[in-house]
Amino acid sequence: MTQTLASFDTLLARYAELLVRTGVNLQPGGKVRVTAPVEATALARLVARAAYRAGATDVRVVYDDPHLALTLFEEGSDEAVGFVPEWAAREREAMVADGYASIAIVGEDPALLSGVDPTRIATRSRLMAQAMRRVSEATGAFAVNWTVAAMATPAWAARVYPDLPTEDAVARLWQDIFSVTRADLPDPVAAWAEHTARLERLTDYLNRQQYAALHLSSELGTDLTVGLAQNHVWQGGAETAQNGVRAVPNLPTDEVFTAPHRDRVDGWAVASKPLSARGQLIEGIRVRFEAGRVAEFSAQSGEATLRQLIETDDGAARLGEVALVPASAPVARTAALFFNTLFDENAASHIALGRCYPTNVQGGTDPAVLDAAGGNAGSLIHVDWMIGTPRTDVDGITQTGERVPLMRAGEWVLSLD
Amino acid sequence: MTQTLASFDTLLARYAELLVRTGVNLQPGGKVRVTAPVEATALARLVARAAYRAGATDVRVVYDDPHLALTLFEEGSDEAVGFVPEWAAREREAMVADGYASIAIVGEDPALLSGVDPTRIATRSRLMAQAMRRVSEATGAFAVNWTVAAMATPAWAARVYPDLPTEDAVARLWQDIFSVTRADLPDPVAAWAEHTARLERLTDYLNRQQYAALHLSSELGTDLTVGLAQNHVWQGGAETAQNGVRAVPNLPTDEVFTAPHRDRVDGWAVASKPLSARGQLIEGIRVRFEAGRVAEFSAQSGEATLRQLIETDDGAARLGEVALVPASAPVARTAALFFNTLFDENAASHIALGRCYPTNVQGGTDPAVLDAAGGNAGSLIHVDWMIGTPRTDVDGITQTGERVPLMRAGEWVLSLD
Numbered sequence: 001m002t003q004t005l006a007s008f009d010t011l012l013a014r015y016a017e018l019l020v021r022t023g024v025n026l027q028p029g030g031k032v033r034v035t036a037p038v039e040a041t042a043l044a045r046l047v048a049r050a051a052y053r054a055g056a057t058d059v060r061v062v063y064d065d066p067h068l069a070l071t072l073f074e075e076g077s078d079e080a081v082g083f084v085p086e087w088a089a090r091e092r093e094a095m096v097a098d099g100y101a102s103i104a105i106v107g108e109d110p111a112l113l114s115g116v117d118p119t120r121i122a123t124r125s126r127l128m129a130q131a132m133r134r135v136s137e138a139t140g141a142f143a144v145n146w147t148v149a150a151m152a153t154p155a156w157a158a159r160v161y162p163d164l165p166t167e168d169a170v171a172r173l174w175q176d177i178f179s180v181t182r183a184d185l186p187d188p189v190a191a192w193a194e195h196t197a198r199l200e201r202l203t204d205y206l207n208r209q210q211y212a213a214l215h216l217s218s219e220l221g222t223d224l225t226v227g228l229a230q231n232h233v234w235q236g237g238a239e240t241a242q243n244g245v246r247a248v249p250n251l252p253t254d255e256v257f258t259a260p261h262r263d264r265v266d267g268w269a270v271a272s273k274p275l276s277a278r279g280q281l282i283e284g285i286r287v288r289f290e291a292g293r294v295a296e297f298s299a300q301s302g303e304a305t306l307r308q309l310i311e312t313d314d315g316a317a318r319l320g321e322v323a324l325v326p327a328s329a330p331v332a333r334t335a336a337l338f339f340n341t342l343f344d345e346n347a348a349s350h351i352a353l354g355r356c357y358p359t360n361v362q363g364g365t366d367p368a369v370l371d372a373a374g375g376n377a378g379s380l381i382h383v384d385w386m387i388g389t390p391r392t393d394v395d396g397i398t399q400t401g402e403r404v405p406l407m408r409a410g411e412w413v414l415s416l417d
Numbered sequence: 418m419t420q421t422l423a424s425f426d427t428l429l430a431r432y433a434e435l436l437v438r439t440g441v442n443l444q445p446g447g448k449v450r451v452t453a454p455v456e457a458t459a460l461a462r463l464v465a466r467a468a469y470r471a472g473a474t475d476v477r478v479v480y481d482d483p484h485l486a487l488t489l490f491e492e493g494s495d496e497a498v499g500f501v502p503e504w505a506a507r508e509r510e511a512m513v514a515d516g517y518a519s520i521a522i523v524g525e526d527p528a529l530l531s532g533v534d535p536t537r538i539a540t541r542s543r544l545m546a547q548a549m550r551r552v553s554e555a556t557g558a559f560a561v562n563w564t565v566a567a568m569a570t571p572a573w574a575a576r577v578y579p580d581l582p583t584e585d586a587v588a589r590l591w592q593d594i595f596s597v598t599r600a601d602l603p604d605p606v607a608a609w610a611e612h613t614a615r616l617e618r619l620t621d622y623l624n625r626q627q628y629a630a631l632h633l634s635s636e637l638g639t640d641l642t643v644g645l646a647q648n649h650v651w652q653g654g655a656e657t658a659q660n661g662v663r664a665v666p667n668l669p670t671d672e673v674f675t676a677p678h679r680d681r682v683d684g685w686a687v688a689s690k691p692l693s694a695r696g697q698l699i700e701g702i703r704v705r706f707e708a709g710r711v712a713e714f715s716a717q718s719g720e721a722t723l724r725q726l727i728e729t730d731d732g733a734a735r736l737g738e739v740a741l742v743p744a745s746a747p748v749a750r751t752a753a754l755f756f757n758t759l760f761d762e763n764a765a766s767h768i769a770l771g772r773c774y775p776t777n778v779q780g781g782t783d784p785a786v787l788d789a790a791g792g793n794a795g796s797l798i799h800v801d802w803m804i805g806t807p808r809t810d811v812d813g814i815t816q817t818g819e820r821v822p823l824m825r826a827g828e829w830v831l832s833l834d
Binding site (some may be wrong): 075 | 494
């Protein structure tokens with residue numbers, strides 16, 4: 001028992017160090033903002049310790065308690081749900097301007113808000129997104145180095161492993177987290193350097209091809225052509241932020257992703273996993289695109305939430321990301337369904353409704369360039385959902401219309417190593 | 418077992434409602450900021466619920482984790498300890514300007530920082546106080562309705578009841594909290610209305626007397642004459658904020674307090690309880706005042722921290738408050754030493770080093786009026802410490818030099834009821 005605890009503490013400290021060194025690659029004298037679930041005190045304190053040891057000038061931890069949102073939706077007046085003060089994003093904006101790196105630790109209950117009227121959630125989500133627009137834009141353009149990683153909260157663990165007692169579910173989910181983030185290896189930072197170098201070879205290759213489109217098909221009915229933005233850039237693994245710091249925005253990450261052309265997406269996309277969005281679960285999503293836009297959609301459950309998402313604005317009915325992930329990725333090998341985008345999106349190829357990343361188009365941080373290239377810049381949302389399966393095929397379609405096999409039965413068929 | 422839990426939950430919900438209804442007396446459409454220890458999720462959520470039910474337009478909960486300060490002091494560079502960003506107080510200032518009420522829930526480990534170099538703490542405390550100056554001034558002038566109340570964190574409970582297992586210590590401390598705040602009565606809000614009316618009769622009486630000074634003496638060696646500011650105002654119990662809302666700034670509260678004259682304090686003040694300040698314990702304080710200013714001081718332990726406090730600025734070496742509390746007050750009856758000002762100051766008469774409350778002088782929110790009356794306006798600190806005992810005598814000294822007995826053997830000798 002003592003040994004198990006000691007071992008967990010060691011892993012947790014190593015994980016905290018990984019978030020600081022590989023995740024945001026904090027520089028001496030750097031500043032960092034950490035957001036964490038209110039249950040994450042142990043991890044947050046270790047992250048702060050690692051950051052100060054790396055020479056941080058400032059570490060600001062903000063604890064998040066999603067139950068307060070639940071309380072608002074359950075008990076608050078319409079006025080309260082619709083109230084977002086003018087100054088709500090000011091501190092975040094000041095931190096972006098001051099060059100604060102950002103470590104976001106996620107672990108929320110994926111179905112916490114399942115009993116809440118989706119209209120109330122949509123109203124508030126829209127107002128929050130509007131208030132946070134400048135911060136989101138800066139984050140999307142990778143103005144500062146940031147990373148997203150997870151912790152095993154009891155509520156989340158209980159959803160992932162509903163048949164286990166909560167304590168065991170938490171232990172099991174931590175095991176998954178340590179495993180897929182390589183925190184259980186003797187030198188996680190070195191392992192990540194190797195992993196991101198591998199992803200870089202892949203994105204370098206894809207960037208040289210400049211495919212006109214991708215075609216994805218699966219046994220579930222996906223038959224989707226995704227036109228790509230002109231001068232699109234594939235990204236994956238590590239990224240260099242505008243402040244020059246090379247960081248890893250997601251831990252884990254096994255995807256390579258780029259920007260679709262907002263008007264050139266056609267065919268059926270069928271979800272391969274449930275999607276947790278806005279505290280609600282959406283299952284069995286089927287969407288048909290026509291000239292880039294959602295033409296019809298349905299879901300077996302959570303359809304009202306899906307509708308609210310798609311109807312947010314015009315850009316929300318178009319794609320902002322297409323990402324390829326092999327079926328053998330570490331997250332996929334755990335065989336668990338995490339109901340958490342950070343994890344599930346790294347277990348399956350996926351697409352995202354809503355705004356694209358400006359960094360996925362050459363020169364795309366200039367809005368005019370991004371627009372001319374066909375990027376989907378204008379939406380308040382960016383919601384990934386999974387369509388890849390172990391039987392998914394992906395082709396690249398060249399500018400002259402040839403089809404090049406990229407993935408077969410869920411695995412890359414390129415040999416780059 | 419089930420019944421015990423249900424009963425605790427009921428008490429906690431009643432306590433949350435008391436903070437909202439009596440503590441800040443939240444008005445329909447009002448907004449409120451809640452700060453709470455990171456362990457206080459259950460209470461914070463209940464406070465949010467009670468606030469929305471009272472018609473709140475906005476409830477903002479900020480969780481505080483003092484261990485992050487410990488990590489900073491242990492691991493941070495001097496640069497990090499000395500770094501307080503320019504925008505640190507901006508959000509708080511915006512909330513004061515927007516009329517947010519404030520509920521502060523305290524429960525920190527009173528000796529968390531006992532191993533830290535007091536100079537590091539003093540450096541940071543001064544910078545934080547400077548950054549928060551406008552907020553402190555607004556709070557001190559009761560610009561908005563605010564209240565301070567407690568929760569039983571494990572770390573605090575273990576200090577108060579070191580001989581009990583932590584779980585029992587927490588349960589016992591909660592029992593104390595519910596008892597001294599009357600949350601265990603069938604109608605706490607009504608009980609508080611009665612209690613604050615009683616304190617109001619006392620302050621009305623004292624305000625009519627306009628004593629020139631008080632004299633306090635105890636068996637421990639206190640022999641202190643505290644000249645009072647001209648046109649001083651005794652306060653206690655409920656107060657009307659500048660926004661017109663009548664609230665109770667401290668739960669519990671059994672003190673009546675007013676502003677000393679900054680140049681007219683003479684003699685010895687000897688502490689009757691240890692003082693927890695800045696995460697460190699200061700024991701056995703003895704201070705001699707001369708013409709208002711600290712002339713000599715010593716402490717059996719924590720003297721370095723006491724020195725840092727007194728040397729903060731000129732006003733820190735003078736008094737900003739004198740408060741009278743009967744030895745039979747509810748907190749005193751628990752016979753516990755809480756190492757927490759909110760509790761210990763309501764168990765014994767006390768004085769405070771540092772700035773006075775402008776509301777303790779007629780028209781004192783005008784700085785010129787406050788200064789002319791002899792108020793001690795200029796300090797960054799306000800630190801209460803306890804000198805009252807069950808054998809303390811207090812006299813009022815009239816403008817013509819007569820001595821009027823106010824307390825004998827720690828109890829009021831006025832009969833007002």
